[in-house]
Amino acid sequence: MRAPSQASYAQGAVGPLANADVGTPAFSPLYQQIKQLILQSLQGGEWRPGELIPSEIDLATRYGVSQGTVRKAIDELATDNLLVRRQGRGTYVATHAQRQVQHRFLRLHADAAASGVSSPGQRHVIECKKMRASADVARTLGMRSGDAVWQVQRVLSFEQIPTIYEALWLPAAPFKGLTQERLTSHQGPLYGLFESAFGVRMVRAEEKIRAVLPTPEAAHWLHVTPATPLLSVERVAYTYSDQAMELRRGLYRTEHHHYRNELQ
Amino acid sequence: MRAPSQASYAQGAVGPLANADVGTPAFSPLYQQIKQLILQSLQGGEWRPGELIPSEIDLATRYGVSQGTVRKAIDELATDNLLVRRQGRGTYVATHAQRQVQHRFLRLHADAAASGVSSPGQRHVIECKKMRASADVARTLGMRSGDAVWQVQRVLSFEQIPTIYEALWLPAAPFKGLTQERLTSHQGPLYGLFESAFGVRMVRAEEKIRAVLPTPEAAHWLHVTPATPLLSVERVAYTYSDQAMELRRGLYRTEHHHYRNELQ
DNA sequence: CAGTGGTCTAGACCACACT
DNA sequence: GTGTGGTCTAGACCACTGC
Numbered sequence: 001m002r003a004p005s006q007a008s009y010a011q012g013a014v015g016p017l018a019n020a021d022v023g024t025p026a027f028s029p030l031y032q033q034i035k036q037l038i039l040q041s042l043q044g045g046e047w048r049p050g051e052l053i054p055s056e057i058d059l060a061t062r063y064g065v066s067q068g069t070v071r072k073a074i075d076e077l078a079t080d081n082l083l084v085r086r087q088g089r090g091t092y093v094a095t096h097a098q099r100q101v102q103h104r105f106l107r108l109h110a111d112a113a114a115s116g117v118s119s120p121g122q123r124h125v126i127e128c129k130k131m132r133a134s135a136d137v138a139r140t141l142g143m144r145s146g147d148a149v150w151q152v153q154r155v156l157s158f159e160q161i162p163t164i165y166e167a168l169w170l171p172a173a174p175f176k177g178l179t180q181e182r183l184t185s186h187q188g189p190l191y192g193l194f195e196s197a198f199g200v201r202m203v204r205a206e207e208k209i210r211a212v213l214p215t216p217e218a219a220h221w222l223h224v225t226p227a228t229p230l231l232s233v234e235r236v237a238y239t240y241s242d243q244a245m246e247l248r249r250g251l252y253r254t255e256h257h258h259y260r261n262e263l264q
Numbered sequence: 265m266r267a268p269s270q271a272s273y274a275q276g277a278v279g280p281l282a283n284a285d286v287g288t289p290a291f292s293p294l295y296q297q298i299k300q301l302i303l304q305s306l307q308g309g310e311w312r313p314g315e316l317i318p319s320e321i322d323l324a325t326r327y328g329v330s331q332g333t334v335r336k337a338i339d340e341l342a343t344d345n346l347l348v349r350r351q352g353r354g355t356y357v358a359t360h361a362q363r364q365v366q367h368r369f370l371r372l373h374a375d376a377a378a379s380g381v382s383s384p385g386q387r388h389v390i391e392c393k394k395m396r397a398s399a400d401v402a403r404t405l406g407m408r409s410g411d412a413v414w415q416v417q418r419v420l421s422f423e424q425i426p427t428i429y430e431a432l433w434l435p436a437a438p439f440k441g442l443t444q445e446r447l448t449s450h451q452g453p454l455y456g457l458f459e460s461a462f463g464v465r466m467v468r469a470e471e472k473i474r475a476v477l478p479t480p481e482a483a484h485w486l487h488v489t490p491a492t493p494l495l496s497v498e499r500v501a502y503t504y505s506d507q508a509m510e511l512r513r514g515l516y517r518t519e520h521h522h523y524r525n526e527l528q
Numbered sequence: 529c530a531g532t533g534g535t536c537t538a539g540a541c542c543a544c545a546c547t
Numbered sequence: 548g549t550g551t552g553g554t555c556t557a558g559a560c561c562a563c564t565g566c
């Protein structure tokens with residue numbers, strides 16, 4: 001009745017080990033296998049962002065393990081921000097659309113006010129066009145040079161001051177049907193649109209930050225002189241199973257804002 | 265025989281609740297109380313950085329709870345990077361001196377090479393002097409304006425290129441006996457010296473990042489023109505119980521390095 | 529009230545490190 | 548072998564949510 005193999009507690013991956021190659025045992029604890037099974041259900045769309053997943057007891061009987069084992073798997077998925085637990089209600093699939101975690105990935109904060117991100121601010125989409133991926137864009141997105149990608153350029157303003165000028169590239173296939181109109185009319189974070197309209201959920205991201213001088217376009221859109229130092233933020237965002245799904249290059253004005261980071 | 269109160273599982277904080285004010289129950293789970301007790305032992309110096317703490321079973325009998333409860337407390341302290349678990353050996357107090365986590369708080373990485381921080385690099389201490397805290401330094405360190413603080417200025421170079429120019433301020437009292445000579449002769453991260461010589465362990469830090477142009481001093485020490493954009497990194501580092509113990513203002517050259525950040 | 533996640537316990541066994 | 552942390556189970560009860 002047990003879905004994962006269960007000879008003793010530290011057994012092989014789900015299903016028998018077919019490979020004769022010994023040396024790397026590749027054993028993983030039961031709760032890690034359960035975690036992978038839950039991840040597959042998330043990835044496969046069995047439970048969609050914002051939805052309630054089955055209770056711990058249900059999952060325990062489904063997978064043929066104890067509640068504690070399911071619990072540990074869910075614990076890790078919750079600390080990874082893939083699931084959200086709510087006592088008394090159940091466990092939900094995390095979403096970028098919920099008000100509490102809006103702009104989870106935007107680390108730019110206003111200097112003075114204690115405001116979170118100083119109101120969503122105004123967004124202006126400059127352009128949204130399909131093009132062929134350059135070599136570096138293709139490389140970071142795991143595609144081939146020349147494959148079709150979307151390129152979106154936009155400006156974010158806070159309190160009437162244009163503060164972020166950014167371009168982003170998306171693989172064309174998963175985002176089939178993207179239009180400038182959809183980008184403009186959509187409320188809330190972009191990643192919320194990606195979830196609801198394309199079923200693409202961004203799970204984590206890496207950023208590389210530098211100090212640079214503006215390009216002519218950036219100087220124009222941000223209303224700054226060519227001598228104004230800007231924060232260059234290059235982000236690669238990943239969906240499930242560490243697949244890169246977005247490259248974003250932003251230039252931030254930091255006269256009245258700062259990039260905030262917590263180290264631990 | 266039980267140290268924490270133990271009427272039922274969700275009891276008040278350790279010791280009786282003296283305040284008559286009801287409304288905020290202030291209950292906390294047992295494992296949280298255990299976590300606080302362990303934190304006190306860490307803060308009080310009962311177990312020092314790098315040392316082995318008692319086994320889970322020892323702690324369980326000491327606190328009069330089950331091993332699982334101690335386990336959950338230690339789990340959280342381990343994810344907070346205050347403790348390090350090693351299967352088969354025991355649980356150690358984390359330290360900035362261990363090779364694996366050296367420069368845990370330095371997020372500057374070399375662009376090309378896959379090297380961690382591209383070798384420790386050269387350090388040059390420009391100055392170390394005692395002075396009176398300015399208003400803003402005093403505020404961030406939780407002191408009064410005019411209180412005695414150390415001010416240290418230094419330059420870090422990577423591959424012969426001066427890359428980081430930074431000043432840092434430390435409250436004078438906990439760092440009694442600091443000298444430029446000790447700073448210069450010490451090997452490894454500064455926070456390792458703080459641990460071993462002053463018993464001050466930095467637990468977490470917050471950074472505010474901006475793009476700026478160099479001050480004249482920065483331009484001199486970093487060998488850059490006044491028009492070179494630099495990363496301004498202002499760090500406040502905290503020891504146990506969220507007490508600010510260091511303010512650091514750094515200027516980073518980012519032609520060949522970048523500040524790396526992971527978002528999740 | 530029932531159902532959910534949250535806490536706590538006790539006991540068993542496994543994996544790892546040191547002696 | 549001994550002792551450590553790591554995993555897994557079963558069961559009990561608490562706290563919260565919504566019917």
